[in-house]
Amino acid sequence: MVRIYCRAHHATRDGLCPECRELLEYAHCRLDRCPFGADKPTCADCPIHCYKPAMRERVKRVMRYAGPRMLARHPILAVLHLLDGRRRAKSR
Secondary structure, three states: OHHHHHHHHHOOOOOOOHHHHHHHHHHHHHHHOOOOHHHOOOHHHOOOOOOOHHHHHHHHHHHHHHHHHHHHHOHHHHHHHHHHOOOOOOOO
16 A cells, blocks of 8 residues: 555655655564454554554555555455454454
8 A cells, every 4th residue: 555655646666765765663572462363453443553653644644645555455344344344353
């Protein structure tokens, strides 16, 4: 999703711009430290908000743009993401 957003908004062809690379690295770091581990729900349904408010806004902006476009580019991943969004977080 970050790559789709970056290509459209920052005109990058290969890889990510520094701003989007920073966002992706931050997201990976936060996911690695998530207490839910493999049982993590989508961030919108998670009871724990582990992103800083500014980073949450950046991620929301990326997802709002790239989410609908993912269906055309990566239909299987898009459907799996939608199904994953229906899953609720288990108690810690």
